Amino acid sequence: MSWTLKLDGQVLPDRALIGGKAWSIARMLSLGLTVPPAFVVTTKACTAYQDGGWPEGLDAEIADGLAWLEAQTGRTFDGSTPLLLSVRSGAAISMPGMMDTVLNLGISDQTEAALAAESGEPGFARDTHRRFLELFASIVLRAPAHLEAGADPATWRAQIEAASGQNVPLDPRAQLKAAVRAVFDSWNSRRARKYRQHNSIPDDLGTAVTIQAMVFGNLDEDSGTGVLFSRNPLSGERVPFGEYLPKAQGEDVVSGKFTPLRLEAMHERVRTAHDQLLAASETLEQDSRDMQDIEFTVQKGKLYLLQARSAKRAPEAAVRCAVEMAEEGLIDCAEALARVSREQTLEILRPRLAVDSADTLTAIASGEGACPGVASGVVVTTPDEAEARARAGEAVVLARETTSPDDIHGMIAAKAIITAQGGATSHAAVVSRALGRPCVVGCGGGVMALAGQVVTVDGGGRVYAGTLPMIAPEANDHPWLSKLLAWAEAAGDTRYIAVPEAQDLAVLGTNHG
Known part of the structure; x- marks a missing residue:
């Protein structure tokens, strides 16, 4: 049995076999769009892993896939022209942010030096190294770490070892195997099981693992990353809606730790890539006959599409x-x-705010509306408390600095969601739309101080004290x-x-x- 497939755009494999992310890559390649090369470890491999451990023969197939990526890119996985990898989960049914991704895999002290020499940007190479170590520590070693940008890799590795009791492998192939194993394990994480239960998704589908050549949105001022919706996911209006974060990588946008710019900023900075993105959006919507959610990276002004899927919408x-x-x-x-x-x-x-009911009131917090609707409840700041109090019959509003997949049980339990950070394409925004929860993001740090207060959340972008009158x-x-x-x-x-x-x-x- 073959455990992997190379994505060359010549055929469109079964989505149930390769998962949504890999299927979207194959689809975009078939349409002639620019996508970094990738191969996929199939859902059959994940199912075999769940049943009996690491599948026999998978190591050899991954090595063959790596050799193919090297030939496609003209780069080497551990050489002087480094090939770094994105390792991403991808089930057949979209589960936004519920499973795991490791970016920049393959970087080491030697490949950092090679990347710095090749790009002429030592700061970019060091930043890329830090990003990899943070993600590997959090996802593979299960020891979340915040690594200070001013330190060196040896210090970062020591910090991770102190927190986890484990070393980050220096061998990039060992890093890759550990990352694939972590993606398989994430299929049965608490958050993934909660999401599947809420959305009636079967537990036996498994996740594929997409292994893709990295492109770098954090390289220079003509690089960046973002998310584009072919139509507005809040209103449905037929206008492109998106966000762009210069000199950044995709996790920066999705995590909500940074508030990105409106898509117009991309037009001002990298106009050709922006125009190509809008054209690709139209192509993908016409091909799918559905609203598209497109993840993309710009490297030195060149557009690369990473994923396109049917958009979660309010x-x-x-x-x-x-x-x-x-x-x-x-x-x-x-x-x-x-x-x-x-x-x-x-x-x-469902009931909405009565006309003029908020006109004489001052919002106690405001931000960007991420999912329309109105709901009232007492503010709680942890997902566990949200779940427990909702189970006891209370209406709760979940407030977080920014949400992560680990918060899914609290988001399901809450009547509304508010965050201090993030934009309209962050994890909180996407999941709230999938759940149909009113949501306001990017409210500022003071939102966490609302704990214990009863508030009314207007998903248009405001939070008010108390319970406001509503009409149906x-x-x-x-x-x-x-x-x-x-x-x-x-x-x-x-x-x-x-x-x-x-x-x-x-x-x-x-x-x-």
């Missing part, structure tokens, strides 16, 4: 996008109905929802015919927050 965006895509002829009415769940229609009709909207107030409901009635789709009346939604809204 309930209002789900309805508008489905209706407008049907009107554009991308999908038919039956497909539009299939793309919107009854739960999403109910979220749109009518379906006719929402042009896209009313059209969708008319299509459902004509089709005899009973999921939507019995949408509750406003007075019933008022009760539902009270329970919601």
Whole structure:
């Protein structure tokens, strides 16, 4: 049995075999888009690992895949023109941020020196080394470490050894095997199991592991990283929506530790790459017939696409996008109905702030709206407390500096989510839209001081003290929802015919927050 596949764009393998990330790479390559070369360890290997340990023959296949990457890139994994790797999980069903990624794998003291000499940017090479050690410590050794930028690799390694009781392997091939094993293990992490349970995803699918040549958004001022949605994931409007972070790597955006710039900043800094990104977005949306969530990196002004998937979207965006895509002829009415769940229609009709109810009030926190909606509850600052108090019947709002996959159980339990840091494409934003939770990100450090207070979160970007009065909207107030409901009635789709009346939604809204 073969455990790996090379992604050359010639064929589109079964998504269940190679996972969503690798499938998107193969798809983008088949469309002629620029993607760093990659091969994939299949979900069959993960299933075999869960059943009986490391699969026989996998080491040899990974070595063959590495040789292929070296030939594709003209670089060497541990030589004078270093090939560094991104090692990413990827299940067949999208689980945003629930599993693990190690970037810059393969760097050592020797390859750092080679990278510095080649690029003429010693600071970039040292930064790349630090990033790898932080991720390896956190994901593979399970000892999260914050490594100070001014130190040297020997100091960082000693710090990691003191925290974990383990050494970071100096052999890059040993690093790679450990990272693949960690991705396999992450399939059964608590957070992944919670997410699967909440979304009714089977436990036996397994995750693939995508092993891809690195490109460097942290290289220079003409480099950066970002996320682009082909349509607005909050409203569904047919305009590109995205964020860009210059001189950074993808984890900086997703983690929420840095607040990125609007996409317009990319146009100002790397205009050609920006224009190519918008063209690629249109190509991918037309090919998939669905809103796309695209991760990308720019290295020295050149655009590389890393992943494209169907975007997680707020309930209002789900309805508008489905209706407008049907009107554009991308999908038919039956497909539009299939793309919107009854739960999403109910979220749109949940109570909202009464007109003018907040006009005379001053928000106690404000930031960027990441998922629309309104909910009230007592602020808690740990996911465990959110889960425990919600289980006891309390309405809670989860406040975090920035969320991570380890917070998923608290995010599911909360009525709303607020963060001190991050932007509209951070982990908190993406997962809140998937869960349908009102969310405001980038509120500033003071948000953590709200612990214990009852607040009302307006997913448009504000947080108010206390519980504010709300009203239940009518379906006719929402042009896209009313059209969708008319299509459902004509089709005899009973999921939507019995949408509750406003007075019933008022009760539902009270329970919601």
